[in-house]
Amino acid sequence: MASPVTEAEVVRVRVAGxxxxxxxxxxxxxxxxxxxxxxxxxxxxxxxxxASWAPPGRFSVQVVGEQADQVPTGDDNLAVRAARLLARTWGAGKPLGADLVIRKSIPVAGGMAGGSADAAGALLACAVLWDLDISPDELRTLGARLGADVPFCLAGGTALGRGRGDELTSVLSRGTYHWVLAFSDGELSTPAVFARFDELGLGSDHLDVPDGLLNALVSGDVQALGRSLVNDLEPAALALRPQLSHLLEAGDDLGAVASMVSGSGPTVAFLAANEPAAVDLSVRLSSEGLCRAVKRVSGPVPGARLLV
Structure with a gap:
C-alpha cells in the first residue's frame, strides 16, 4: 500500500459502474x-x-449526489460494512475508524453495481488511509465476502466472472465501446429479480459465454458484440417492470446496435456503433420521455483508482 496518510488528510477513490x-x-x-x-x-x-480518520470504532458515511436520499447511511451501508470488515480482518488490532463520504452518480439499485462500487471504493480508500499491508488480490478476496460484484469493481476492465460472479478471469478487449444508458424512476432489487427469475422457472445448466462474444471483444467488432449480448435476468426484470419493454423497443427503433436490461435492472443499456451514433441516440432517446435520464458512457475503463 501507499505511505501512511496523516489524520488531517483525505483519501479519495474513484470507482466505475x-x-x-x-x-x-x-x-x-x-x-x-x-x-x-x-x-x-x-x-x-x-x-x-x-475516507478520512475518525476516532477508533467510529465508522460513519455521508452520501451526496444523485439519488443520495435512497442510500442507507447506517451500519447496513455497504461501504461502512466494507470499512468495518477491513479494520477487523486486516487492522491487526489497531484502533481504527473512518468517516466516509460517497458522491453518487451510479444509479441506486439500477443493475450497475452501485453499492458494490462504493464498497470497493471504501476498501481501497481505507486500506491506503490506514496504511495496511494488503495486496490487490487479497483486497478482492475480502471484497467477495461483501458481494459478488465487489471484486470486479476493484479490478475493472473486462472480465469473465464465474461461481457467484466473483471468480474473475481477465478478458482481452480491443477498442472502446460506446453505450447510452437510460435510467428509470424507482429501483429493482437484485434479490427481487432473482426471486421472480425462480418463479418463472428460468435458469439453465449450461452457463457458457455466448459463441462469438469473446471473439467480438478480441477483434473490436461492435456489430458482432451486439449480436452476442445476453441477459438471463431480463425476462424477470421485465415481468416486474413491464414498461421497460417500451424503452428497449425505442432504442432499437432509434438505431442502437443492441439493447438490453443492465444486470438486474431497471437501467437499460444501448450499444452504439460509435461515439457520434451514441450522441445521436442519446439526444433522440431523451426526447422520447420514456426514462428519467439518459447518459453516454464508454468502456472498458479501470476499476477502483486513487485520486488523492
Whole structure:
C-alpha cells in the first residue's frame, strides 16, 4: 500500500459502474445462490468515495449526489460494512475508524453495481488511509465476502466472472465501446429479480459465454458484440417492470446496435456503433420521455483508482 496518510488528510477513490455483456444464470441452489457466468465491462460512470480518520470504532458515511436520499447511511451501508470488515480482518488490532463520504452518480439499485462500487471504493480508500499491508488480490478476496460484484469493481476492465460472479478471469478487449444508458424512476432489487427469475422457472445448466462474444471483444467488432449480448435476468426484470419493454423497443427503433436490461435492472443499456451514433441516440432517446435520464458512457475503463 501507499505511505501512511496523516489524520488531517483525505483519501479519495474513484470507482466505475458496470454493464454485463453476458449474464447467464443457473437455477437456485440449495444454499440460496445461483451459479453465474458473466462477462463484465466497467464503464465511465463513476462514484467517488472519500475516507478520512475518525476516532477508533467510529465508522460513519455521508452520501451526496444523485439519488443520495435512497442510500442507507447506517451500519447496513455497504461501504461502512466494507470499512468495518477491513479494520477487523486486516487492522491487526489497531484502533481504527473512518468517516466516509460517497458522491453518487451510479444509479441506486439500477443493475450497475452501485453499492458494490462504493464498497470497493471504501476498501481501497481505507486500506491506503490506514496504511495496511494488503495486496490487490487479497483486497478482492475480502471484497467477495461483501458481494459478488465487489471484486470486479476493484479490478475493472473486462472480465469473465464465474461461481457467484466473483471468480474473475481477465478478458482481452480491443477498442472502446460506446453505450447510452437510460435510467428509470424507482429501483429493482437484485434479490427481487432473482426471486421472480425462480418463479418463472428460468435458469439453465449450461452457463457458457455466448459463441462469438469473446471473439467480438478480441477483434473490436461492435456489430458482432451486439449480436452476442445476453441477459438471463431480463425476462424477470421485465415481468416486474413491464414498461421497460417500451424503452428497449425505442432504442432499437432509434438505431442502437443492441439493447438490453443492465444486470438486474431497471437501467437499460444501448450499444452504439460509435461515439457520434451514441450522441445521436442519446439526444433522440431523451426526447422520447420514456426514462428519467439518459447518459453516454464508454468502456472498458479501470476499476477502483486513487485520486488523492
Amino acid at each position: 458496470k454493464v454485463n455483456l453476458s449474464l447467464r444464470s443457473g437455477r437456485r441452489r440449495p444454499d440460496g445462490y445461483h451459479s453465474l457466468s458473466t462477462v463484465f465491462q466497467a464503464v465511465s460512470l463513476y462514484d467517488e468515495v472519500d
